[in-house]
Amino acid sequence: xxxxxxxxxxxIVDEPPAVRDTDQDHAEHCxxxxxxxxxxxxxxxxxxxxxxxxxxxxxxxxxxxxWTRLATHDPxxxxxxxxxxxxxxxxxxxxxxxxxxxxxxxLGSTAAxxxxxxxxxxxxxxxxxxxxSDLSDLGDLAxxxxxxxxxxxxxxxxxxxxxxxxxxxxxxxxxxWLPRGVSGPVRYAVLPRxxxxxxxxxxxxxxxAAARGLTLxxxxxxxxxxxxxxxxxxxxxxxxxxxxxxxxxxILRLPSPTLTSGDVPLDTLRxxxxxQPGLPADLADQLRRLPADGSTLPLPVPSSAxxxxxxxxxxxxxxLVKLRDGAGAAVVWIQEKRLTIVLGLISxxxxxxxxxxxxxxxx
Amino acid sequence: MQESxxxxxxxxxxxxxxxxxxIGAVRPDLEQIFRREYPRVHGIARRVLGDARAAEDVxxxxxxxxxxxxxxxxxxAGWLAVAASHTALNLLRxxxxxxxxxxxxxxxxxxxxxxxxVVRATERARVRQVLGRLPRRQALVVxxxxxxxxxxxxxxxxxxxxxxxGTTLRRAEAAARKELERS
Numbered sequence: 001x002x003x004x005x006x007x008x009x010x011x012i013v014d015e016p017p018a019v020r021d022t023d024q025d026h027a028e029h030c031x032x033x034x035x036x037x038x039x040x041x042x043x044x045x046x047x048x049x050x051x052x053x054x055x056x057x058x059x060x061x062x063x064x065x066x067w068t069r070l071a072t073h074d075p076x077x078x079x080x081x082x083x084x085x086x087x088x089x090x091x092x093x094x095x096x097x098x099x100x101x102x103x104x105x106x107l108g109s110t111a112a113x114x115x116x117x118x119x120x121x122x123x124x125x126x127x128x129x130x131x132x133s134d135l136s137d138l139g140d141l142a143x144x145x146x147x148x149x150x151x152x153x154x155x156x157x158x159x160x161x162x163x164x165x166x167x168x169x170x171x172x173x174x175x176x177w178l179p180r181g182v183s184g185p186v187r188y189a190v191l192p193r194x195x196x197x198x199x200x201x202x203x204x205x206x207x208x209a210a211a212r213g214l215t216l217x218x219x220x221x222x223x224x225x226x227x228x229x230x231x232x233x234x235x236x237x238x239x240x241x242x243x244x245x246x247x248x249x250x251i252l253r254l255p256s257p258t259l260t261s262g263d264v265p266l267d268t269l270r271x272x273x274x275x276q277p278g279l280p281a282d283l284a285d286q287l288r289r290l291p292a293d294g295s296t297l298p299l300p301v302p303s304s305a306x307x308x309x310x311x312x313x314x315x316x317x318x319x320l321v322k323l324r325d326g327a328g329a330a331v332v333w334i335q336e337k338r339l340t341i342v343l344g345l346i347s348x349x350x351x352x353x354x355x356x357x358x359x360x361x362x363x
Numbered sequence: 364m365q366e367s368x369x370x371x372x373x374x375x376x377x378x379x380x381x382x383x384x385x386i387g388a389v390r391p392d393l394e395q396i397f398r399r400e401y402p403r404v405h406g407i408a409r410r411v412l413g414d415a416r417a418a419e420d421v422x423x424x425x426x427x428x429x430x431x432x433x434x435x436x437x438x439x440a441g442w443l444a445v446a447a448s449h450t451a452l453n454l455l456r457x458x459x460x461x462x463x464x465x466x467x468x469x470x471x472x473x474x475x476x477x478x479x480x481v482v483r484a485t486e487r488a489r490v491r492q493v494l495g496r497l498p499r500r501q502a503l504v505v506x507x508x509x510x511x512x513x514x515x516x517x518x519x520x521x522x523x524x525x526x527x528x529g530t531t532l533r534r535a536e537a538a539a540r541k542e543l544e545r546s
Binding site for chain 2: 078
């Protein structure tokens with residue numbers, strides 16, 4: 001029997017709705033884990049009790065006095081002591097940069113050889129591992145140029161699988177079983193087709209590099225102002241769960257994304273992006289090792305939070321992602337030019353079982 | 364007479380405000396964010412330092428730094444909470460070193476450190492001592508959680524993986540209790 005992770009024990013104390021039913025059940029029936037939860041509650045109570053005397057919110061008068069003090073502070077004067085500036089979370093943006101670079105990096109030499117820019121549509125997925133330092137070393141995509149995201153890429157609820165299929169043209173498979181802990185009715189939503197584009201600016205990239213004390217490599221002709229466009233959707237999203245804020249299971253399905261470039265041979269852009277000084281060496285190596293035939297969709301995964309492994313779903317290659325604290329798992333694959341992602345507060349074996357059922361239903 | 368918020372805002376923006384591109388350009392949404400977030404920023408500093416006046420000073424510094432930043436509104440709450448935690452913990456560490464130096468000097472003269480004894484006798488001082496000994500990441504997560512941030516908010520504010528917040532909290536609170544039982 002596998003006992004609860006330390007993180008799950010703590011989360012039962014802090015945010016019980018976010019804990020899977022299976023883990024809640026385990027905590028109730030396993031003497032050892034029940035004791036660990038009790039101990040965690042006691043630890044929390046000790047700290048809360050000791051801090052109670054300091055837990056006195058300032059009065060309205062005190063807030064007003066503090067505001068007056070701030071408002072009369074000389075705007076040109078710095079704080080009286082150093083304030084460590086928090087590192088802003090770069091969750092989605094560096095991922096967008098990596099994904100964008102990775103997509104371009106994965107493009108084939110065929111396009112360069114013919115100097116023609118065919119539609120690129122991968123048919124398999126491979127994880128690209130990102131370390132915490134990779135995330136902090138990378139800049140925002142907006143620092144390198146202009147990113148235009150689809151403005152109307154919002155989900156629209158539809159009543160059932162038939163309506164979802166009618167709206168998107170995608171086959172919709174609803175699993176015949178659900179993992180333990182997943183309950184509530186299945187809900188369907190669709191997203192329209194959308195495109196995101198990125199216009200590279202040499203000037204902006206040079207300024208971003210200079211801010212980090214780096215110098216850009218010489219740019220080939222045509223790179224400045226070149227645009228790469230990614231097309232996504234339409235997509236179907238199936239979700240389960242009794243609450244809106246906790247989704248224990250989600251299945252996302254969309255045509256494999258396509259990528260085009262209209263200004264410069266993609267191989268030129270690929271080589272230039274991989275030579276960027278801000279791109280961590282290990283990450284650049286992983287991207288260079290991707291097949292150069294444009295057939296593989298890189299999947300950025302933070303290595304500190306998740307473990308990745310290759311698997312097959314009844315013969316279809318897939319990528320299995322498992323959160324290191326055991327809280328959730330996902331499986332991702334491309335079959336017949338359709339990208340499917342199953343993810344949730346489920347085990348990796350449950351993710352594989354769901355994936356296998358969907359693969360078989362698609363055949 | 365107290366200065367009204369509007370008057371203070373005008374003064375703060377003043378002739379060197381952002382619209383004039385002056386060196387002291389202060390973000391125009393500062394007052395709104397200040398009034399919303401001050402209680403939490405002050406509360407974090409007070410938990411660390413155990414002193415309302417010292418907490419006011421930390422909050423002042425944090426908001427001065429924030430006023431000069433371009434942190435997006437949506438990230439302001441997390442940014443302020445993390446900045447307050449780090450600033451107060453740094454101050455706590457500095458104070459602890461100072462007291463250690465004084466204690467060592469006093470020990471040479473075989474004189475009991477009465478003030479330190481009194482401080483140690485209070486439970487609030489004990490928890491601050493423990494907080495100062497925790498690894499910075501653990502102390503930060505404990506402070507943010509006890510200030511009401513959810514796991515997702517802590518992850519967004521610190522850049523830590525959401526999946527690791529619970530584990531860090533568990534280790535921190537277990538270590539804190541162990542230290543408290545020992546002291």
